[in-house]
Amino acid sequence: MRTFILIRGGGDLASGVALRLYHAGFAIAITELPQPLAVRRTVAFSEAVYEGTWTVEDVTAQHVETYQEFQTVLSQRNIPVLVDPDLQRVHAFGLQPAAIVDARLLKQDAPPLTTASPIIIGLGPGFIAGKNCHAVIETQRGHTLGRVYWNGPASPNSGLPEGDPRRVLRAPQDGLLIGHAQIGEHLEPGQTIAQVNGQAITAPFRGVLRGLIRPGLYVTAGLKIGDLDPRDRREYCFLVSDKALAIAGGVLEAVMRCQAQSEKV
Numbered sequence: 001m002r003t004f005i006l007i008r009g010g011g012d013l014a015s016g017v018a019l020r021l022y023h024a025g026f027a028i029a030i031t032e033l034p035q036p037l038a039v040r041r042t043v044a045f046s047e048a049v050y051e052g053t054w055t056v057e058d059v060t061a062q063h064v065e066t067y068q069e070f071q072t073v074l075s076q077r078n079i080p081v082l083v084d085p086d087l088q089r090v091h092a093f094g095l096q097p098a099a100i101v102d103a104r105l106l107k108q109d110a111p112p113l114t115t116a117s118p119i120i121i122g123l124g125p126g127f128i129a130g131k132n133c134h135a136v137i138e139t140q141r142g143h144t145l146g147r148v149y150w151n152g153p154a155s156p157n158s159g160l161p162e163g164d165p166r167r168v169l170r171a172p173q174d175g176l177l178i179g180h181a182q183i184g185e186h187l188e189p190g191q192t193i194a195q196v197n198g199q200a201i202t203a204p205f206r207g208v209l210r211g212l213i214r215p216g217l218y219v220t221a222g223l224k225i226g227d228l229d230p231r232d233r234r235e236y237c238f239l240v241s242d243k244a245l246a247i248a249g250g251v252l253e254a255v256m257r258c259q260a261q262s263e264k265v
Helices: 012-023 045-051 067-075 088-092 234-238 242-264
Strands: 004-008 027-032 053-056 059-064 079-083 099-102 119-123 135-137 168-170 175-179 192-196 199-202 207-212 224-229
Touching: 004 012, 012 027, 012 045, 012 059, 012 119, 012 242, 027 045, 027 067, 045 053, 045 059, 045 079, 059 067, 067 079, 099 242, 119 242, 135 242, 192 207, 192 224, 207 234
Parallel strands: 004 027, 004 099, 027 079, 059 079, 099 119, 119 135
Antiparallel strands: 053 059, 168 224, 175 192, 192 199, 207 224
């Protein structure tokens, strides 16, 4: 019987974690918001909320609503995605994961651990091992990316994007996002990518559109809505990133260590 791991969040980093744990033999389920805001949608299992099913590389996720659907998808060795941001339905279904991976990247303090808490593995800022999770995984690029900390926090949020800050595309104001370019499309400087209330968001340099929030969603001023990649390699838009896989390696290490320790008890 496969060990069941629950992942909170279905964005690109969370999906990299799900993919690696899945290939390591774990049964995976994901909980998400009613309207996920993933930017790298091509490699985010959260898209199943909108599309019904979504495949990242060679693994398929399916949006479910009932306990029976949940169990059926698991038995088919796919990943059920449940709209359940507060885990109310997880508790109502009586699900008991061996570990919960909080991959929502909220970048704010999580609630403290209790004696009833399952194994909790947190990703990045806002998590402190021993306080609000059992282990925290470093998400900041650099020499420590993917490391597991069993005491203390991950690096604080720098507030700055990695690499050229122009690559991060943000909403200029509140409003509905209208898309003009497709993920994987080559763009020239000044080319219109999307609009919010008639205000255009244009390409700051030549590259490939690596990510774009789902068009038609309401966005707020300053929200990250897209990602332009100067490497201009279309195939990268459809592969889980090196960063996601490094973080996933840390999660896998933490899960396996917790399992080994529990077997000794």
